Amino acid sequence: MAESHIPHPDLPPPANVIGVFGWLHRNLLSSPLNIALTVLALYLLSITILPLLNWAVFDAAWSGETRADCQAHSGACWIFIQAHFDQFMYGFYPEAQRWRVNTAVLLLVLSAAPLFVRAIPNAYKVRLGLGLLVIYPIIAYMLFKGGLFGLSGVDTRRWGGLFLTLVIAGVGMTAALPLGVLLALGRRSQMPAIQTLCVTFIEFWRGVPLITVLFMSSVMLPLFLPEGMNFDKLLRALIGVTLFQAAYMAEVVRGGLQAIPKGQFEAAAALGLGYWKIMALIVLPQALKLVIPGIVNTFIALFKDTSLVLIIGLFDLMNIVHNATTNPEWLGFSTEGYVFAAAVYWLFCFSMSRYSQSLEKRLHTGHKR
Amino acid sequence: MTEHTASLPPKPPFWNNPQIRALIFQALALIATVAFGWTIFDNTQDNLHRLGIASGFGFLSSPSGFDIIQTLIPYSATSSYGQVFWVALLNTLLVSALGVVLATLLGFIIGVARLSKNWLIAKLALVYIETFRNIPLLLQIFFWYFAVLRAAPAPRQSLSLGDAFFLNIRGLYLPAPQFQPGFGWVLAVLGSAVVLVLVLARWARQRQMATGQPFPVLRTALALLLGLPLAAFWLTGSPLHWEYPELRGFNFQGGLAVIPEMASLLLALTIYTAAFIAEIVRAGIQAVSHGQTEASFSLGLSSHLTLRLIILPQALRVIIPPLTNQYLNLTKNSSLAAAIGYPDLVAAFAGTTLNQTGQAIECIAITMAVYLTISLLISLGMNWYNQHVALVER
Known part of the structure; x- marks a missing residue:
């Protein structure tokens, strides 16, 4: 009887290709160059992150009331932020009225929350979204500005802090997107006059820095208006920021429009749809979906650009922090102030970019290979 | 025959003709733009007149009367x-x-x-x-300016690197190159080396196309570009000196600020x-x-x-x-x-x-x-x- 061949069991893989060691070997120590890079990276980490951690966390003063409580600590003085926190959030909005800002934010979060629930059908979401777009700004404006229904009036000069930043960014975003879509459609239009107007508009705003636009809106707009009529400083900034970002938005949307095959337009026209129906029902839904990353990038740019209103003397988050660092009672804490402001801006911009990435994945319907 | 023509649908009204529509829309858009522009122009004229501001570019030739902290060309407060x-x-x-x-x-x-x-x-x-x-750029600029450079030490306690680079609240001081007369020769030699390399690259490509023999262009070019100017630099007696910033009185003198x-x-x-x-x-x-x-x-x-x-x-x-x-x-x-x-x-x-x-x-x-x-x-x-x-x- 022939002995049946029993194969020797497979040897386990060598210890340096699997598990933690395998990972370390592959990613950090695979060649002399790689080892040198790892050492360099560790060195960079040790000279940046460690002192930063020490300064911001371990040696920092976390609790206390006055700047005297910070003297004992060699690190950051977060008491400075605590003492000014309300100011950083609301600016010079009267303390007794701050509940109005809170209410408006809460209202927005509650009413917009269903938009992010996937179980709710899209048809309802569209209706809710459009309704919010029309009604919410009116409610929010009445809450912020006051002067009606027994609410005391609060002048826009007293608006400030993160609240003002969000107002400018929010208005800018909601106004710049539709304006940008219209401009993009105009730029792709068959009518030479409309096309020329739109191209001129877009190229003008894209060619100049935002800061000159804000300068213009603060020194030239009063000259453009008839005698006796004047715009609020905030409104002027809003107009400048919106027109500026609408031009950028138009270019983003144009990219999406150009990516839609001509057959889509022709098929829709063959079905007997008119121009606006072709655009609203066939072309734009596809085009906008393609350029979501670009749209969100424009939003992020707009959010960062709101900090420029400091130039014309509005007290947004950036300016109110800068203002607090020049407070004679709290001199010498500008690093803490700017780091705090940077963290807030970073949080908003980073979450927007992450959200756009997840949206892109979810809406990915096979245009890309 | 008459029956046949009667069954044709009526001709659409002219406002439904796409060409005519396009013309109307464009005319409307142009009129609106011109009217808008005219209103602004008119208002501006009124406002300027009321405020007593003369328009025009005549102001460009009047003296400015203020100083500028960094000028690359000659400028003083009396300049225009x-x-x-x-x-x-x-x-x-x-x-x-x-x-x-x-x-x-x-x-x-x-x-x-x-x-x-x-x-x-x-x-x-x-x-x-x-x-x-x-992070907004403006915030980063403010951080470097107000939190870092404005917080730098006074000139006497400057941070220094090898006694050549200094950082203090007045700015950053670097060694400045001082070109001696012979330096022009070095530049001239560098220029001719560049021309030589271009000619060489062209010749090498033609030779490779014709005969298939490659020529080590990169190595030769590097040798020419580095070697010739260095030789010229040495021959003309090192015509480049560095001027180091020095603390004199209350601030640094010399060097590049x-x-x-x-x-x-x-x-x-x-x-x-x-x-x-x-x-x-x-x-x-x-x-x-x-x-x-x-x-x-x-x-x-x-x-x-x-x-x-x-x-x-x-x-x-x-x-x-x-x-x-x-x-x-x-x-x-x-x-x-x-x-x-x-x-x-x-x-x-x-x-x-x-x-x-x-x-x-x-x-x-x-x-x-x-x-x-x-x-x-x-x-x-x-x-x-x-x-x-x-x-x-x-």
Whole structure:
């Protein structure tokens, strides 16, 4: 009887290709160059992150009331932020009225929350979204500005802090997107006059820095208006920021429009749809979906650009922090102030970019290979 | 016959004719634009008249009466506003040009690091990119200016590096090169070396085309470019000296002084733009599919030739347009100088000059025209380049 061949069991893989060691070997120590890079990276980490951690966390003063409580600590003085926190959030909005800002934010979060629930059908979401777009700004404006229904009036000069930043960014975003879509459609239009107007508009705003636009809106707009009529400083900034970002938005949307095959337009026209129906029902839904990353990038740019209103003397988050660092009672804490402001801006911009990435994945319907 | 014509649908009314409609819409749009423009013009005329402001560019020749902390061309308080414009424009161009060079260098390094096989390096690059591109540029400028450079020590306690570089609250002091008379010879030799290398490259290519024999152009070129000027430098007796900054009295004298406004603006612009450039470089390199490298290797090209002839030309086609866009952004962003008082176009011309003369429209118009010209020039160049390198398909 022939002995049946029993194969020797497979040897386990060598210890340096699997598990933690395998990972370390592959990613950090695979060649002399790689080892040198790892050492360099560790060195960079040790000279940046460690002192930063020490300064911001371990040696920092976390609790206390006055700047005297910070003297004992060699690190950051977060008491400075605590003492000014309300100011950083609301600016010079009267303390007794701050509940109005809170209410408006809460209202927005509650009413917009269903938009992010996937179980709710899209048809309802569209209706809710459009309704919010029309009604919410009116409610929010009445809450912020006051002067009606027994609410005391609060002048826009007293608006400030993160609240003002969000107002400018929010208005800018909601106004710049539709304006940008219209401009993009105009730029792709068959009518030479409309096309020329739109191209001129877009190229003008894209060619100049935002800061000159804000300068213009603060020194030239009063000259453009008839005698006796004047715009609020905030409104002027809003107009400048919106027109500026609408031009950028138009270019983003144009990219999406150009990516839609001509057959889509022709098929829709063959079905007997008119121009606006072709655009609203066939072309734009596809085009906008393609350029979501670009749209969100424009939003992020707009959010960062709101900090420029400091130039014309509005007290947004950036300016109110800068203002607090020049407070004679709290001199010498500008690093803490700017780091705090940077963290807030970073949080908003980073979450927007992450959200756009997840949206892109979810809406990915096979245009890309 | 009559029955047949009667069954035809009636001719649509003229307002449903697409051509006529287009004409009407365009006419309406034009009328609206002109009316809008006219209203603004009329209001402006009224307002200027009421405020007693004379319009026109006559103010450009009157003396300015203020000093500027950094001037590249001769300027004093008695110079004209026209001179202010040139000083300010040069300051803008200086900080933009330096920013473009530095941001490109840093951006390419970080973009390549982002694709490194080393996990730590790749993550460090990612953290850098995600941190700095999500913080407003103005905040970064303020941080470097108010929190770092304005908090630097007084001149007597300057931070120094090898007794050559000094940092204090007045700015950054670097050694300045002093060119002696013979240095012109070195430059002349360098120029002729460049010409020689170009001729050599042309000859080598023709010879390779004709005979198939390659010539080590790169090595020869490097030897020529380095060797000849160095020899000239030595022969003319080292005509280059460095002037070190020295503490005399209350501040440093000599050397090259960089004002803190310029230093912080440049630092912030570089760090911010480099984050965007790094992402562009990464995307460009990733856009060249791996199959290209494999195909090139299987054709027998070396890894050096693969990089030069296959990967770089394709990656650059993806990288260059957004890169130019970033250069343009950097130039426009340099206008944030106004916030910290670096005398650029917006600060010195659209700011100080405007405030002193009250010529709002003229100052803003000139400033915007300059930025528009720069933008249009760059986008013209970009379009030319795009046509030059665009993929030619069937």
